[in-house]
């Protein structure tokens with residue numbers, strides 16, 4: 306077996322100094338990537354954190370996403386600010402969690418005339434967003450990844466990557482717990498106790514005992530993604546959230562190391578992400594009421610395979626390994642397919658003007674995407690600091706995270 | 719979904735009890751899909767772990783009719799076809815209930831502490847993996863040109879990919895060794911680290927040479943047979959043994 310010389314390898318001690326411990330207790334509801342990063346950020350700022358997740362950690366949308374570490378190129382034409390943020394965050398994640406990322410770059414492929422016409426608009430939007438995209442001859446792109454359609458019209462290199470949807474957030478969980486956060490999986494938040502107009506406690510129900518526990522706290526953040534509607538209602542808050550599931554199909558065989566995307570405005574079935582020995586085409590989008598148990602649509606599979614063949618001919622002849630779906634937590638309300646909703650995220654204070662009174666001390670963090678988990682957490686933790694009058698700055702850019710393995714290896718049972 | 723539905727009786731372990739569900743599943747539906755559907759349909763389904771739904775996170779391992787497998791990659795059609803009843807055993811027709819439905823027993827992975835239902839703390843699978851063991855490996859270029867210069871990466875690492883092992887613990891659960899043993903997943907990681915990082919080879923060989931290293935392995939090979947990722951932990955244990963034999967100082 307060949308030696309892996311040249312593979313980026315980091316050895317480190319995760320031992321960030323917590324300068325000031327404050328006595329404020331924050332309860333985070335939701336153990337996806339967003340909750341993971343938030344539990345870590347708040348712990349680093351000295352808060353006492355308890356996180357509740359009704360199932361296994363990352364069993365909501367997070368563990369099932371497509372695995373694209375977005376450079377932001379996909380969003381550059383539509384929303385420059387989101388694109389820049391993605392670029393900034395991928396650089397941070399590549400530094401603080403290198404072992405959870407297969408970073409090999411990406412290629413946008415123009416397949417037809419419309420795509421080819423879009424290329425100059427795309428490249429200049431990327432550059433304006435700070436994403437160093439550059440057009441390269443198709444022959445050059447195909448020398449890196451010969452699977453790219455030989456009939457491609459134009460090709461553009463971008464700094465995209467692939468990441469492990471489970472191991473990235475688990476590294477944040479490992480860090481949070483190392484700093485003392487209580488991470489409670491298989492423990493559902495069933496109610497929020499509002500006392501004198503303020504969220505004062507969360508009622509938690511561990512599946513192992515079924516006996517309700519009262520988690521007293523000074524602030525509550527719901528990081529429940531597509532479930533933010535039902536959790537918000539526990540505290541009388543109507544969170545504007547649209548669960549929008551999409552299907553993905555994994556075939557056997559690593560067809561490329563680079564992420565391959567269709568050079569066109571974002572649509573369905575236009576990204577192929579490699580992961581270990583698989584290649585994954587995604588995704589689609591529809592809108593549902595209930596984010597529980599989203600199963601893939603059968604029609605989606607045929608459609609996705611056909612679209613994949615346009616980018617990488619022969620994709621569909623590989624054996625299908627798995628088909629699954631996950632629900633996007635789109636912030637906002639929609640009646641259509643949800644594509645008109647932004648991919649931005651927001652921190653909604655339940656006591657903000659216009660909100661139902663009687664639910665101070667709680668916020669809902671929704672929207673965004675897995676690539677920006679750290680930035681989402683930063684913004685929410687800033688909000689908690691402001692609400693509780695704590696002056697600690699965010700420091701999650703600074704430290705390389707411990708391994709996700711530590712999370713389970715250190716679990717003392 | 720094409721094809722006739724397959725009648726199944728799921729028997730899911732829940733402590734001393736067993737929760738039973740009778741369903742007709744489309745052939746391509748996985749055990750995980752079925753549990754998800756039952757749960758969202760309001761059924762009281764024993765707890766289970768899941769995350770990626772495509773065989774890459776490693777959380778959904780269970781003993782399915784006695785043999786370790788990932789629930790997200792085991793379909794109704796797999797269950798309706800002849801399958802091994804012990805790791806590496808001959809494929810036999812599925813057992814059926816009186817109503818003709820295929821019996822599917824779901825038990826938690828062995829050697830791990832159960833949280834509830836078939837959900838376990840997977841610590842046993844992780845504990846022996848050496849701290850700092852790299853998870854990235856070289857992705858073989860196979861005749862492709864090197865990746866292009868990258869303005870965002872001052873020190874390009876070359877083509878990378880994750881290790882094949884998804885740390886699911888199936889091998890650990892299947893292993894019949896009953897004395898202190900860091901186990902097949904950990905030893906596979908020890909050997910990969912030795913191969914990838916020569917400077918850590920002595921430390922890795924020392925782990926392999928410890929009394930809970932390769933020694934307790936009885937070459938049952940259940941690990942290699944149940945591994946969903948073709949890691950073949952048994953092969954890595956053999957490679958460690960070979961390396962120890964060549965370097966007597968490491969074992970002494």
Ligand SMILES: Cc1cc2nc3c(=O)[nH]c(=O)nc-3n(C[C@H](O)[C@H](O)[C@H](O)COP(=O)(O)OP(=O)(O)OC[C@H]3O[C@@H](n4cnc5c(N)ncnc54)[C@H](O)[C@@H]3O)c2cc1C
Nearest residue numbers: 335337339359365366367371373494530551633674675676
């Ligand atoms: C098809 C698809 C593909 C995607 N691809 C990508 C991609 O390639 N790259 C990318 O960056 N992003 C991608 N995304 C977006 C990304 O997956 C999500 O934005 C992100 O995972 C959301 O994380 P979250 O933590 O906010 O939500 P979730 O992961 O859903 O976490 C919310 C958690 O809250 C828990 N919960 C709910 N109610 C309760 C309760 N009452 N008590 C306790 N816990 C509760 C849920 O179980 C869940 O685990 C994709 C999304 C979809 C749908």
Ligand code: SF4
Nearest residue numbers: 883884886887889945
């Ligand atoms: S070696 Fe195979 S069976 Fe063992 S933990 Fe890794 S993937 Fe699972």
Ligand code: FES
Nearest residue numbers: 771773776778790
């Ligand atoms: S759910 Fe990830 S391996 Fe099955």
